Amino acid sequence: MTTKAAHINDDLIEALRGIVGDRLSLAEAVREQHGRDESYHDAFPPDVVVYPETTDEVSDIVKLCAARDVPVIPYGTGTSLEGHVAALKGGVCIDLMRLDRIISVNPEDMDVTVEAGVTRKKLNEDLRDTGLFFPIDPGADASIGGMTATRASGTNAVRYGTMRENVLAMTVVMADGRIIRTSRRARKSSAGYDLTRLFVGSEGTLGVITEITLRLYGIPEAVSSAVCSFPDLEAAIETVISTIHAGVPVARIELLDDVQMDAINKYSKMDFPVLPTLFFEFHGSKNGVVEQVETVEALATDVGASDFQWAVKQEDRNRLWQARHDSLYACMALKPGSKGMATDVCVPISRLAECILETRKDIEETGLLAPIVGHVGDGNFHVILLIDTEDKDDLEICKAFNERLVMRALAMDGTCTGEHGIGYGKMDFLVAEHGEAVSVMRAVKMALDPQNIMNPGKIVRV
Numbered sequence: 493m494t495t496k497a498a499h500i501n502d503d504l505i506e507a508l509r510g511i512v513g514d515r516l517s518l519a520e521a522v523r524e525q526h527g528r529d530e531s532y533h534d535a536f537p538p539d540v541v542v543y544p545e546t547t548d549e550v551s552d553i554v555k556l557c558a559a560r561d562v563p564v565i566p567y568g569t570g571t572s573l574e575g576h577v578a579a580l581k582g583g584v585c586i587d588l589m590r591l592d593r594i595i596s597v598n599p600e601d602m603d604v605t606v607e608a609g610v611t612r613k614k615l616n617e618d619l620r621d622t623g624l625f626f627p628i629d630p631g632a633d634a635s636i637g638g639m640t641a642t643r644a645s646g647t648n649a650v651r652y653g654t655m656r657e658n659v660l661a662m663t664v665v666m667a668d669g670r671i672i673r674t675s676r677r678a679r680k681s682s683a684g685y686d687l688t689r690l691f692v693g694s695e696g697t698l699g700v701i702t703e704i705t706l707r708l709y710g711i712p713e714a715v716s717s718a719v720c721s722f723p724d725l726e727a728a729i730e731t732v733i734s735t736i737h738a739g740v741p742v743a744r745i746e747l748l749d750d751v752q753m754d755a756i757n758k759y760s761k762m763d764f765p766v767l768p769t770l771f772f773e774f775h776g777s778k779n780g781v782v783e784q785v786e787t788v789e790a791l792a793t794d795v796g797a798s799d800f801q802w803a804v805k806q807e808d809r810n811r812l813w814q815a816r817h818d819s820l821y822a823c824m825a826l827k828p829g830s831k832g833m834a835t836d837v838c839v840p841i842s843r844l845a846e847c848i849l850e851t852r853k854d855i856e857e858t859g860l861l862a863p864i865v866g867h868v869g870d871g872n873f874h875v876i877l878l879i880d881t882e883d884k885d886d887l888e889i890c891k892a893f894n895e896r897l898v899m900r901a902l903a904m905d906g907t908c909t910g911e912h913g914i915g916y917g918k919m920d921f922l923v924a925e926h927g928e929a930v931s932v933m934r935a936v937k938m939a940l941d942p943q944n945i946m947n948p949g950k951i952v953r954v
Contacts, residue, residue, distance in 0.1 A: 500539045500582065504560060508542055508584070511552045515543035515590070526567050526577065526585045530632070530820075532831040532879055532887075533575035533917050538565055538585035545590045547663055547671060547702040554700060555669030557584055563945050564667075566696040568638030569611065571630075573834055574915025576642065576695055580949035588637050591702055594618055603660060603677055605705045608637025624708040627652040627743075630911065631817040637701050642913040643693030647816065650736075650869030651743045651775065652709065654911065659692050663703035667941035677705055690936070695913055696947035698940045712775035716785065717744075717803040717812055720792050721767040725749060725852060725864075727795040728768040729845040732868045734791045736841055740784050744773035745869035746816055749852070752823070752863035752876075759822035760815035765798065771816055773809070819865050823876040827861060830878040835894050837901035838872040838910030847904055848873060851897055858893055872910035899924070914951045922951065 508516055517523070518540055527537035544550045557564050563583025570577055579585060591607035594615065598604065599622050606615060613633045616625050630639060630646035638644075640662065645654035652658070661675035674687035691698060722728040728747055735742055747770055748756065754766045770792075774784045789800060803809045815822075820832050839847045848864065855862045855875065866873025875897065877890040898908045898921050908921035923930050934952045938944070944954045 500562060504556065504562065505540060507556050508540065508553065511549055511556070512542050512544055515545070517541045517543075523585075526565075526570070526587065527579050529570050529572040529575060529577050531573045531575060531915075531917065532833050532881055533578065533915070536578040536580050536582075538579035539582045541567075541585045541587055543587050543590050547591070547665065550586060550588075550591075550665045550700050550702055551669045551671050553584065553586060554665050554667065557945055558668050558943060561943055561945060563948050564696075564700065565947050566637070566641065566700045568609065568635035568641075569633065571632035571634050572638065572642060572915065573836070573912045574909075574917035576913060576915040576947075576950060578916060578949075580916060583945070586700060588700075588702070589635065591637075595703065597622060598677070599624060601677065602708045602710075603705055604708055605661075605677075605703060606636050608635060608640075608702050608704065610636050612636065612639065619708065623711055625711050626658075626706055627709055628655055628658055636704050636706070640692055640701055640704050641695050643911070645867070645870075645872075645911040647744045647746055647773075647813070647867055649867055649872075649911075650745055651741055656689065656692050658707045659688060659704055660707055661688055661705040662691060662701050664691055664699040664701050666699045667943065667946050672699075675705075693913065695915065695950050697937060697951050698946060700946075712743075712777075714778045714781040715743075715773065715775055715806075715809065716781050717771070717773045717809045718785070718800045719764060719769060719771055719803075719812065720800050721765040721769050721798045722792070723767070723796045725768045725848060726845065727797065728770055729848060729868065730795050731770060731788070731792045731797065733841060733844065735788055736869060738787060738791065740787050741776065742772060742784060742788065742869060743775040744771065744813075745867075746771040747848075747864070747866050747868040747873065748816070748819070749864040751826075751861070752819060752865045755822040755826050755863055756815050756819060759825050760811075760818060762815055764801075767798075771812065773813075816865075819863070820876060823863050823878060826863075827878040827880075829880070831881050833877040833879050833890050833894065834912065835875045835877065835897050836872070836909045836912040837897055837906055838870065839901050839904045839906030841871045843904040843906065844868060844871050844873075847901060847906070850900060851875060854893060854896060858889065860890070860893060862893075867910070870910075871906070895921075916949050919951065919953060
């Protein structure tokens with residue numbers, strides 16, 4: 493149940509209307525929509541939703557809220573997974589989806605500047621004729637602003653990195669309404685504190701990101717995707733580790749266990765063997781892709797893998813990766829009416845097999861229906877726990893399993909979240925992971941947002 497923010501009154505609403513006109517909603521359904529994400533976490537609706545169209549409008553909105561101690565919650569597409577958009581203390585939700593312009597494309601410099609509401613699919617559609625693309629692919633058609641705020645990554649991270657490596661600069665509206673630019677477009681700089689990296693992953697707790705400059709890449713000459721089944725999880729994971737150690741520049745390498753493959757077959761009308769499976773994608777020159785494929789095939793065959801199934805045509809590759817991106821919905825279809833608790837640990841690649849196999853044993857001993865899927869090329873994997881949110885015992889069992897998984901990953905020098913972020917769902921795990929360093933994070937938060945109005949209740953407790 494939300495706590496209504498102080499000073500939300502008719503005067504504030506009228507002042508907001510003075511900035512955005514009719515681009516404001518008090519409707520219960522709209523507020524409910526903006527108070528929930530794709531996770532199992534409880535929804536907390538804001539008191540009002542506004543739809544600015546420029547950075548200046550965002551600045552004016554934040555200034556109004558700062559003057560009245562009213563919380564501000566930035567909102568993109570609502571696809572986050574740790575309660576990032578929940579208005580825990582009520583307040584004003586700033587929906588950024590109308591900031592949807594591609595401001596400038598610089599093919600010679602291989603970068604682009606966009607407003608926060610541009611989605612990754614729209615960006616790549618607009619870039620198609622330039623011969624360039626933006627590779628970060630978290631699955632959902634998320635906004636670039638949201639991806640930046642949560643330090644997203646996804647299936648291509650093993651080759652192209654995460655948002656941390658691919659954001660060059662951004663425009664941010666600070667908690668007092670000031671507008672700053674964190675950097676220039678130069679590929680490197682030693683000028684002062686690295687504010688760009690500070691705001692990447694800040695989840696709206698330090699300011700509202702309104703523009704982002706991104707690194708682009710050339711569309712590869714050749715692309716080939718493949719699916720390969722394995723007799724057991726050990727063989728699949730061994731192939732992943734061998735591929736990385738061999739220095740194969742694989743673009744994507746995704747692990748799906750037998751339960752996940754069964755879910756995908758049923759949901760996406762596929763007919764893959766119900767076995768532990770790796771999805772691969774190779775980028776490069778024609779000869780380079782052939783060399784990558786031959787190396788990986790040899791490594792997989794050595795541990796008893798079955799034949800590769802190839803997807804060379806773009807429509808076949810799209811269908812394959814769409815099935816992978818729909819894995820959460822495929823899982824929930826295994827248990828109608830359930831919600832998915834997607835865990836998100838990441839460990840050093842040398843501990844990956846140990847972590848996954850111990851986790852699989854824990855799943856079996858606990859009696860959970862919980863598929864495993866992950867971007868295992870960089871040590872990141874997810875367990876999809878299917879929860880009956882009306883059953884408190886079921887929820888507690890899943891939460892206890894998640895805690896064991898996180899502690900297992902931390903004991904292996906891993907992290908509680910490889911890509912989903914902290915939100916309000918993983919604040920205790922952040923303390924377990926970083927200890928005293930969390931007090932430094934809190935000091936940064938209070939220095940930049942002394943009133944604690946920027947997405948309060950997320951990442952660190954104030």
